[in-house]
Amino acid sequence: MFLQGDMHTHTIASTHAYSTIMENCIWAAKYGLKVIAMTDHAPCMPDSPHIWHFENLRCLPRTIEGVTVLKGAEADILEDGSLDLPDRTLKNLEWVVASMHGYEGCLMPSTAEKHTQLYMKIAENPYVDVIGHCTTARFPFDFEKTLKVFKEYGKLVEINESSIMNKKGSRENSVEVLKLCKKYEIPVVIDSDSHFCQLIGQTPIAEQMVKDLEFPQELIVNASEERIKEYLKKKRPALEI
Known part of the structure; x- marks a missing residue:
């Protein structure tokens, strides 16, 4: 197993996904993962759960099947550069992926x-941890200019296996993003964006990319449980993990 954490996953709460939280955790444990982030879609998306889903994530235990569970969301970036969850909800989450859909x-x-303008604005949002699947051709942006801003504000850049497999232009763009992240020493996460439990942590294409590019493993935050927890402790000192 290349990764120790999968930081972008979906459950049946997002109705185009097909597994429960328990099923995701069972398979994460089978694969040897140490951390999993539950990041169902926020209210802007047509298949998203009610906002109470995110408010009530606190009822989940810290670990399930021995895997540390982070209570999060995949929030949508809106026209004004805000997110589709209110700050009162975002501040209580433990992992926030910000995406364009x-x-x-x-x-x-x-x-x-x-x-580019919207990504640079969302970089300033203190609740955002990860810029989700920013490599899709539908949302082009100035890679070099924007990635530097992501680094400045401590945002992790996601290389998304599902997008590489299914979204036009994402494979080529992921290579370019990784090259720039290597050049400027910008931390990344490699995620499955899993919509079915057996795909949790499965990122063979992205893994081959980083090997081919000789991308530094120390810049892949979720390749190490320690690095994930170091990131969380720095950003959320009160989080017991």
């Missing part, structure tokens, strides 16, 4: 300049 009622694809 392109559905009616959410942010729709625009120009590279507009996407």
Whole structure:
């Protein structure tokens, strides 16, 4: 197993996913993962759970099947650069992925300049941990300019296996993003974006990319349980983990 944490996963609470929290944790344990983040879609997306889903994540135990569980969300970046969850909810979450999806009622694809502006604004959001699947062709942006800002504000850049497999342009863009992250020493996470329990932590294409590029493993935060917990302790000192 290359990864020790999968920081972007979905459950049946996002209705185009097909497994429960328990099933995800069981398979994470089988694969030897140490950490899993539960990041179902926030309210902007058509299949998202009610906001109470995110408010009530506190009822989950810290570990399930021996795997540390982070209570999180995949929030959508909106037209004004905000997220589709209120700050009162975001501040109580333990892991926040910020993404662009392109559905009616959410942010729709625009120009590279507009996407760059929005990413740079979301980088300033203190509740965001990860910039999710930013390699899709639908949302082009100025990679070099924006990635430097992500580093400045401590945002992790996601290399997303599901996008590489299924989204146009993502494979090529992921290579370019990894090259720039290597050049500027920008930390990344490699995630499955799993929508079914047996895919938790499975990232063979992304893993081959980082090997081919000789990408420094110390920059892959979720390749180490220690690095994940160091990141969390630095950002959320009160979090008991």
